[in-house]
Amino acid sequence: MADHQTYYVPEQSKWPIVATVGLGVTLYGAASIMVNGNQGESTGGSWFMFWIGALIMAYMLFGWFGSVIRESRAGLYSDQMDRSFRWGMSWFIFSEVMFFAAFFGALFYVRVFVVPWIGGEGDKGSTNMLWEGFQASWPLINNPDPQVYQGPKEVIGPWGLPLINTILLVTSSFTVTIAHHALKAGNRAKVKLWLAATIALAVVFMFVQGYEYAHAYGDLDLTLQSGIYGSTFFMLTGFHGAHVMLGTLMLFIMLVRIIKGHFTEDNHFGFEAAAWYWHFVDVVWLGLFVFVYVI
Amino acid sequence: MSSVADTHSQEHHHGPAKGISRWLLTTNHKDIGSMYLIFSFAMFLLGGSMAMVIRAELFQPGLQIVQPEFFNQMTTMHGLIMVFGAVMPAFVGLANWMLPLMIGAPDMALPRMNNWSFWLLPCAFLILVSTLFMEGGAPNFGWTFYAPLSTTYGPPSTTFFIFAIHIMGVSSIMGAINVIATILNMRAPGMKMMKMPLFVWTWLITAFLLIAVMPVLAGAVTMMLMDINFGTSFFDASGGGDPVLFQHVFWFFGHPEVYIMILPAFGAISHIVPAFSRKPLFGYASMVYAVGAIALLSFLVWAHHMFTVGIPLAGQLFFMYATLLIAVPTGVKVFNWVTTMFRGSLSFEAPMLFAVAFIILFTIGGFSGLMLAIAPADFQYHDTYFVVAHFHYVLVPGAIFGIFASAYFWLPKWTGHMYDETLAKTHFWLSFIGMNLAFFPMHFLGLAGMPRRIPDYALQFSDFNMVSSIGAFMFGVTQLLFLFIVVKCVRGGEKAAAKPWDGAEGLEWTVPSPAPYHTFSTPPEVK
Numbered sequence: 001m002a003d004h005q006t007y008y009v010p011e012q013s014k015w016p017i018v019a020t021v022g023l024g025v026t027l028y029g030a031a032s033i034m035v036n037g038n039q040g041e042s043t044g045g046s047w048f049m050f051w052i053g054a055l056i057m058a059y060m061l062f063g064w065f066g067s068v069i070r071e072s073r074a075g076l077y078s079d080q081m082d083r084s085f086r087w088g089m090s091w092f093i094f095s096e097v098m099f100f101a102a103f104f105g106a107l108f109y110v111r112v113f114v115v116p117w118i119g120g121e122g123d124k125g126s127t128n129m130l131w132e133g134f135q136a137s138w139p140l141i142n143n144p145d146p147q148v149y150q151g152p153k154e155v156i157g158p159w160g161l162p163l164i165n166t167i168l169l170v171t172s173s174f175t176v177t178i179a180h181h182a183l184k185a186g187n188r189a190k191v192k193l194w195l196a197a198t199i200a201l202a203v204v205f206m207f208v209q210g211y212e213y214a215h216a217y218g219d220l221d222l223t224l225q226s227g228i229y230g231s232t233f234f235m236l237t238g239f240h241g242a243h244v245m246l247g248t249l250m251l252f253i254m255l256v257r258i259i260k261g262h263f264t265e266d267n268h269f270g271f272e273a274a275a276w277y278w279h280f281v282d283v284v285w286l287g288l289f290v291f292v293y294v295i
Numbered sequence: 296m297s298s299v300a301d302t303h304s305q306e307h308h309h310g311p312a313k314g315i316s317r318w319l320l321t322t323n324h325k326d327i328g329s330m331y332l333i334f335s336f337a338m339f340l341l342g343g344s345m346a347m348v349i350r351a352e353l354f355q356p357g358l359q360i361v362q363p364e365f366f367n368q369m370t371t372m373h374g375l376i377m378v379f380g381a382v383m384p385a386f387v388g389l390a391n392w393m394l395p396l397m398i399g400a401p402d403m404a405l406p407r408m409n410n411w412s413f414w415l416l417p418c419a420f421l422i423l424v425s426t427l428f429m430e431g432g433a434p435n436f437g438w439t440f441y442a443p444l445s446t447t448y449g450p451p452s453t454t455f456f457i458f459a460i461h462i463m464g465v466s467s468i469m470g471a472i473n474v475i476a477t478i479l480n481m482r483a484p485g486m487k488m489m490k491m492p493l494f495v496w497t498w499l500i501t502a503f504l505l506i507a508v509m510p511v512l513a514g515a516v517t518m519m520l521m522d523i524n525f526g527t528s529f530f531d532a533s534g535g536g537d538p539v540l541f542q543h544v545f546w547f548f549g550h551p552e553v554y555i556m557i558l559p560a561f562g563a564i565s566h567i568v569p570a571f572s573r574k575p576l577f578g579y580a581s582m583v584y585a586v587g588a589i590a591l592l593s594f595l596v597w598a599h600h601m602f603t604v605g606i607p608l609a610g611q612l613f614f615m616y617a618t619l620l621i622a623v624p625t626g627v628k629v630f631n632w633v634t635t636m637f638r639g640s641l642s643f644e645a646p647m648l649f650a651v652a653f654i655i656l657f658t659i660g661g662f663s664g665l666m667l668a669i670a671p672a673d674f675q676y677h678d679t680y681f682v683v684a685h686f687h688y689v690l691v692p693g694a695i696f697g698i699f700a701s702a703y704f705w706l707p708k709w710t711g712h713m714y715d716e717t718l719a720k721t722h723f724w725l726s727f728i729g730m731n732l733a734f735f736p737m738h739f740l741g742l743a744g745m746p747r748r749i750p751d752y753a754l755q756f757s758d759f760n761m762v763s764s765i766g767a768f769m770f771g772v773t774q775l776l777f778l779f780i781v782v783k784c785v786r787g788g789e790k791a792a793a794k795p796w797d798g799a800e801g802l803e804w805t806v807p808s809p810a811p812y813h814t815f816s817t818p819p820e821v822k
Contacts, residue, residue: 009401010322013410016408024421030458034454035451035455064407084481088408225525
């Protein structure tokens with residue numbers, strides 16, 4: 001078949017096994033840190049293990065992505081390969097959506113059912129007898145048992161820093177799109193400018209988020225330990241923040257690759273994947289802003 | 296073949312590399328499929344030996360062999376290893392071997408990621424099994440790891456267990472992404488979606504379920520991790536959380552998970568029954584829609600595992616009716632398999648024996664599922680041996696017989712040799728009798744009120760438990776025969792033709808047996 005493009009099946013590769021060792025050592029180290037820490041034992045060896053694993057992971061990421069970039073630039077990838085990458089990235093983002101869905105689901109379940117039930121709403125058997133006098137409210141300032149979980153003094157209102165952060169992230173979604181259009185038009189100076197602007201917005205976002213966390217911990221006593229409000233607040237915003245960091249790293253690598261002259265007008269899926277991820281992070285934030293901060 | 300890629304990968308068309316590096320560094324879907332299958336069988340024996348400890352302890356009332364604490368570790372590890380280590384990897388192994396052959400693709404879409412998906416599994420299970428040797432012992436809270444048993448009252452090793460689950464999840468998600476990308480993007484020209492073999496269809500839908508629910512499991516164990524180590528109160532009502540929240544999140548994963556373990560078997564059976572009936576499958580399109588319907592419904596039924604925790608009446612009714620609805624598409628499938636056999640030219644080689652047993656016994660498991668789905672009745676059955684009987688009837692003669700049927704069906708293609716038919720039939724009959732002896736009495740025990748997950752029981756349950764243990768040991772020992780049959784088949788035997796089953800259809804039978812190391816480098820044309 002003359003018109004058939006060969007699908008590139010790579011040679012043997014050491015990266016999967018390096019990645020396995022790296023991930024296994026990192027997570028075994030992380031678990032040891034927690035378990036030994038809880039038992040009051042020394043965690044030095046565990047931290048060492050954790051960092052060794054993390055270094056192996058970093059080495060693997062450079063090496064593996066490096067091979068893929070080299071193969072792509074050598075012209076080994078067909079259009080069909082490009083579609084495999086697109087499907088792969090799309091479904092990866094879908095899996096991330098479902099991960100956040102678990103935490104959003106927990107938030108909704110707690111707000112709509114659990115807290116009112118403990119407060120005596122409905123007739124749910126013994127639930128409302130556990131802590132007589134507990135008043136259901138959201139945000140939950142007074143926990144059912146303040147002896148175990150000391151509630152926060154106050155929670156973070158939506159119209160200060162969170163609103164600024166919303167504006168920052170939504171703007172960054174536009175700037176990354178402008179950069180994408182510039183890349184398609186072949187205007188590389190413009191790509192660099194707007195991609196750098198996107199990264200700058202992301203960095204400011206993370207800085208503001210860090211400031212907000214410091215305020216919550218230092219002034220409001222809003223912590224991971226301050227009951228279910230703090231738990232859902234920090235887990236949702238924290239995982240989102242981690243994804244912002246990852247997305248920023250991806251965009252930064254794309255900037256480096258643009259500066260090195262990678263990508264063409266019609267072949268730049270690496271850039272698009274990073275942009276897709278960035279939009280996903282942005283959409284999750286909009287959900288957070290509405291359901292964690294505003295409502 | 297004149298593409299640029301070939302000049303870069305000359306060795307690519309040679310055979311496999313020599314030595315251990317072949318397995319560690321491979322990107323070949325057949326090698327990776329074999330590793331998945333071998334790993335899964337090793338885990339099947341490990342999880343099975345834990346079941347033997349359980350059945351030995353339950354042979355008689357009273358405590359004789361193990362302490363209750365260790366018994367709990369055995370029930371927990373048996374469940375986790377069988378679900379995540381034996382059944383799921385076996386189906387991924389079958390997918391790796393067969394999907395590219397069935398759709399005419401040169402390999403899986405993302406071959407290096409494929410190898411990573413596999414190697415994460417031994418890593419995860421190394422961590423999981425190592426918890427047996429840790430201070431405080433292995434996880435002991437059941438494979439469903441309900442909070443607060445697993446959070447407030449769990450052993451220190453729970454944190455290691457959580458990270459092991461995370462690694463398994465990463466492996467499953469990457470494996471599923473690979474399967475979807477392969478099926479959607481790598482089909483031979485002319486193979487429209489509604490021409491895909493059913494094993495391909497069922498795996499497409501299974502992969503979707505995996506990507507949708509494995510992250511939710513990751514969320515559940517992450518909440519546990521935070522509750523245990525960082526003072527959050529997701530599952531602690533004194534901070535405004537709720538232990539029942541755990542059950543909701545877990546079963547939102549858990550119910551689709553049980554379909555993940557059975558849908559690929561549905562697909563394989565839909566190949567085997569027509570092959571040995573020498574008739575095309577009855578109702579192809581309705582089979583596809585039925586699998587789709589089962590998958591969609593699986594997201595709407597999770598709370599039927601939780602009827603007794605105190606969910607509102609409206610919830611009980613919704614989840615009861617939604618669950619009963621699943622019987623409709625499942626009934627369509629059973630009807631179609633039986634109709635395929637109707638007036639067929641039947642023969643009963645080992646794959647067909649397992650397939651027929653699958654249809655009958657899985658239906659029994661389905662019926663006991665309907666009994667459990669009826670909320671008011673479930674108040675009686677909940678947490679008894681009736682539940683154990685139910686899910687072992689769908690998992691052992693369902694998932695595992697499906698895997699055995701597939702293995703015998705495709706062994707000639709994998710090895711180039713026919714397996715020993717007499718031994719295989721012996722394996723079937725011993726497994727069939729052993730498994731029914733082991734699990735059928737559990738229905739009666741459960742209806743009479745014997746609770747699950749206990750090392751001791753009241754005297755009136757003695758006889759059925761003894762029968763059950765004898766059956767379990769019979770089933771367990773028989774699996775060593777399977778190991779022998781497979782090793783014998785790999786080492787030699789009657790040469791297998793490219794298409795050893797005269798009723799079989801599909802692209803996988805157009806390549807020689809054993810399938811060459813690289814197949815379909817040029818895609819075939821499907822008419």
